Amino acid sequence: MTGQPRSAVSADGRTFELVSGRATAAGDVLVVATAGAGSVLVQATEPTGGVVLGLVPEQAGSRLVTEVEPFDESPALDATEDDLAVLQRVTGADLPIGAWASGNGGAAALLRSSGFNRHTFLCGQSGSGKTYALGVVLEQILLGTGLRMAILDPNADFVRLREPLPGADPAAAAAIAAADIRVLGSVPPEEPLRMRFATMPRQAQAAVLQLDPLADRDEYNLFLHTFVPEPGSQSGDVDGLVTGLLRGGEDERALAQRIENLGLPEWDVWAMELPSASEIVSSGARVTVLDLAGFHDPRESSAVCLDLVESLWAERHQRTPTLIVIDEAHNLCPAEPSGSIQERLVERLVQIAAEGRKYGLWLLLSTQRPSKVHPQVLSQCDNLMLMRMNSPADVAEVAGIFGFAPPAMVAAAPYFRQGEAVMAGRFVPCPMRVRMGTRLTVEGGSDVAVPGAGAVS
């Protein structure tokens, strides 16, 4: 194709081909001025063609008409900023997250908040800007929806989500400052991050005790019959369990030994008289950040997440729309879980991925490589946010799993700069190339700088 004006043709009203003019970049939106079918919005999914999106809406308030007649060769121009804005408006895109790049221009990029009633997967290599981008998205969900959020935060990246940056828009800053955002962690000044053993389901308790129903048949059975948790009681935590067991016979004392040998009484995570993380989430907090860094025993952070996820699942019939955000998801939802707590947690997350949607439990997972996250969770994600990714194998895997993202857009991932992303799925009007906007609140953790020569002793 040459430098002459572009023209496009559609034989079926659903796809189009460019028949003259420059090739396009995958993702570009064009407007085709047809003789009979009106002005048609199309999107290139490859350099010489793509899909028909619908008719350019005549009134900004109307919906996108996707029934389009086939059209003969007609002039095709880059969609203007207005065209892109109208497309977003009529498809309910309402959360500003940065800039949408299309053709030589673009427009503000908006996500459809209604599209978060699906699971979302965010991936990109280390330093591509995932955590930063996640912050931008979560801030906008906070401002633009009423969605409850629980953020499982392994690196304390979101512990300052309550603190607007000095230059942030004053109205947004005031709304964030007024929101009920609870930040829980293992060390002050954060509120204590705790879990309650007594109110966990039986199998989850057994997972914490590393009891296997078959391999540890006798102990498991004894546990089932001796420890009857009293819901709401604070004495039902592990200390109380050990005290009770030590008063019993030989078998009971053996179970007590197991608990002591596992070091569970030394864990800091037991709630006792304090509220547990899941109780704080259930009490109506708008956003609960679980800062998982800083526990002495890594099992404590998995266990507190298990308690939360079990509780959200147990309360699923209340249908409280909840976004469960998991940064570094390969830690909590790995493809190959190890240890009984992680196995149980992954089992529940797989269940939420498969069945959570109808109860309003939605996942937003972020990780560096798709293969590190459990495949049965990945395959349930209907929204994709892909940032820079160098590895051809990882890019190919993303393209294979998320078939709704045009392969040519995914293939560009090795060339993205920090903060650039491709977004596809229910939460966008059409697949978009986006440059993320700036955060409104303070980032928590950040990359550690190499000290200057004078600082090295």
Ligand SMILES: Nc1ncnc2c1ncn2[C@@H]1O[C@H](COP(=O)(O)OP(=O)(O)OP(=O)(O)O)[C@@H](O)[C@H]1O
């Ligand atoms: N869009 C952006 N604008 C400004 N700074 C950014 C942007 N994206 C990322 N950064 C900065 O780059 C650094 C790395 O970004 P980030 O922590 O988001 O990467 P990541 O993809 O989460 O990496 P990892 O996988 O190692 O966690 C951070 O210090 C962050 O502040």
Ligand SMILES: [Mg+2]
């Ligand atoms: Mg990160």
